[in-house]
Structure formats: structure tokens, C-alpha cells
Amino acid sequence: MKLESIQAAENKLLVQTYERNPVLFVSGQGVYLRDENGNDYLDLLSGIGVSALGYAHPAVEETIARQSKRLLHVSNLFYHEHTADLALRLTEISGLDRVFFSNSGTEAWEAALKLARANSTRLRAQGRTIGTKFLALDHSFHGRTMGSVATTAKAKYREPFGPVMPDVEFVQFNDVADLRAKFSSEVCGICIEPVQGEGGIHLISSEFFAAARELCNSTGALLLADEIQCGLGRTGKWFAYQHYGIQPDVTVVAKPIANGIPMGAMLCTNEAALAITPGMHGTTFGGGPLACAVAIAVIDTMKRENTLAHVEEVGAFFKSKLQDLAKHHDCITDVRGLGLMLGLELNSADLAKKVAQQMMERRIIINRTSETVLRFLPPYILEREHVETAISALDAILKANTALAGVAPAGEKSHG
DSSP states (O other), X not given: OHHHHHHHHHHHHSOOOOOOOSOOEEEEEBTEEEETTSOEEEESSHHHHTOTTOBSXXXXXXXXXXXXXXXXXXXXXXXXXXXXXXXXXXXXXXXXXXXXEESSXXXXXXXXXXXXXXXXXXXXXXXXXXXXXXXXXXXXXXXXXXXXXXXXXXXXXXXXXXXXXXXEEEEOTTOHHHHHHHOOTTEEEEEEOSXXXXXXXXXXXXXXXXXXXXXXXXXXXXXXXXXXXXXXXXXXXXXXXXXXXXXXXXXXXXXXXXXXXXOEEEEEOHHHHTTOOTTSSOOSSTTOHHXXXXXXXXXXXXXXXXXXXXXXXXXXXXXXXHHHHHTTOTTEEEEEEETTEEEEEESOHHHHHXXXXXXXXXXXXXXXXXXXXXXXXXXXXXXXXXXXXXXXXXXXXXXXXXXXXXXXXXXXXXXX
């Protein structure tokens, strides 16, 4: 098999950062991936939230083909035709004013952290009292670079690389009293994922988000919204913070923005942008012609096809089906999420691992996050029939596994 030779080569040559599933994908179409043997898999993960328009979407393919014949790269020392067009689209849909383009979400988050520190420096120069400390949240995940891991709560992501960036304190999730107790004029930024992804699909509360906004307003600290996973349509709105009616000073987006072409963006207010001047920050590849052209095609396609309404409608259907499933299985402890960012929490990490593996055996791709949570991040073009397929498979797998464990489905007596 070709897979076996690739596995052997990777085991010898690559730094071992991922435990890969033993499947070799060679193509994709719509919401399906195809392996080397011609088997199709229903993809409910979309490359961890990346392939928003699915695979082989005509608008994406045509844009890549067209742009590849014109210009792939020109440094940021010069102009190209797509940067301002994409920035305009992003500012219009976000309500923010300015954009910095990067290659990934973690780079966008690094830019946000640097902006918050630079903003505090600028305010101190004006005589304001403001420090350099960040407040981040329990269960948070902001990326893999050093600033990003410093603001990531989970110890397994931070401790192997310590000491990480100092002056970060963690606040109990959705605990307004803890936030108020830990906030002071020493804080330059509050870091929030409106919907936590790696943390287990947890939604920030309206009260907590509002308190964070109020506190930042009181000192000039920046409210930073990490929308790397939950942004650009994933929750049924362009940005998840729009569900709350609260505007951050800075937001970052990445995963779905260019449908698989690596790209990220930091967006901010005009006021915050005053802290950055030429030479303070930069990027070699960020905002290149190919990535910008594809991102424009993604946003324009989503507008033309009314994708946000579709995500909202199919996402609500998917969530209701997961909730119906929860009524019949005692092993399900919660159903959470917005739009097509959903989590099904089970009462056992071992069970969650088994279910994810057995879904893969049925050629349905999901993954497990925060140990016990089955995570669903499908392409935005998902239809109800795909949801029904997934729910049917989940139901059968949960019935089989709970029967083996001697656990009766909800409403039934165990005779084991």
C-alpha cells in the first residue's frame, strides 16, 4: 500500500507532532474526502474548521487557477491588487477599521498581543496609568507560538516550553466576580474566545463579555476576541461576537478565511492601530496575492449563496438532532455550540475516543477535544441529509458501546 510507505517515511523524517489516523486522502468533493482506495468519507471536521466551502468548490478552484498564472508572491514592500479589496470586505463585515494579514491564526494572535502591549506603551507616553499584563481564560487555546501558548490555559501546551511570556493571569471561565477581582490598571488586554474550540465548545456568557468590555473601557486596555476557529461564518454570523452585540477592539480570524490556503488576519479599531508604526511589525508571506484572492472569493461566495443563513439553519437542525440523541443515552452529559460549531460531551474520555474511532471506521470524520467532547466543525455547505447520516451512526455506536459497558440508554432499565 502507498499509505504504508508514506507512514514509514514520515516516521523516519518528520518531527512527531501528530498521531495521524491511518488513512491516506487523495481528493475531495463537496463535504466528502476520498482515500487512496476510492472510499468516500463524510467530513464533519473540515480540516479542523478550515474548508468552509468544502472541497473542489468551483469559485475557489477557478480563483487559484487564475491567480497562479498571474502572481503568487510579491513582498509587502510593494502593492498588489487584492490587499485593499480583501481588507475592505473584512472591515465591512466585522465593524472594525484596519487589518494586518498573516499566514496563520497563531501569528494573527501574536500580532494582537503585540498590539495590546504597544497600545499600553503609547498610553503611558500620554501619561495614562496602564500596565503590560494580560488576562486570559481557563480552558483557553490561542495557538502554538510563544505568546499564544502563554495565553493558553492548558498546562500541556505551556509547560514543555517554559518559561513562557510572563504577565499572564488566568480567570475562571464566565466568572464575572473573578474577572473584576483580577482586573486592574496593570492589565493591557483581556483575551476571550467567544466560543472556545479546543476548550470543549464553551460559549462565553453575555454577562462576562459585557463586563470585560466595561473594564477595558475604564482604563484603555484592549478587548481581544480570538475568532480563529469560531469566526467568518462558523456560528451563523460573520463573527461570533456579533451574537452578543459587543464590539472588541481587536479580533483575529484564520481557519476558514481562504478555504485551505494558509492565511490569517488581525482586525482592529483605528484607535488601537495608532500603536503600530512602520517597522514595528511585519510578515514576509502574509497577505500575498494568492491567499488574498482566494479569501475574496470565499467571502463573495458566502454572500452570494447566503451561506450565513444556511449555517444557522443547518446548525440548528444538527444541534436539535444531537439533543434528541442525548435523550436516549445516559452517557451524553451535554450538547453545546452555535451554528456549525458543535460539541457533544460524553461522560468518559475512553468512550469519546472509542466513538471518534468508530465513526472513522464508518467513514465519518469527527474528532475529540478536551478529552470528552466530540467536536463537529463541518463545511458550511453541509445539508440535512448529511446530519441524518451522522446522527444515525452516532446512535448505533453509542448503543453498542453502552451495551458492552452494561449501561442502559436513558429511559430503559439495564438487565445486565
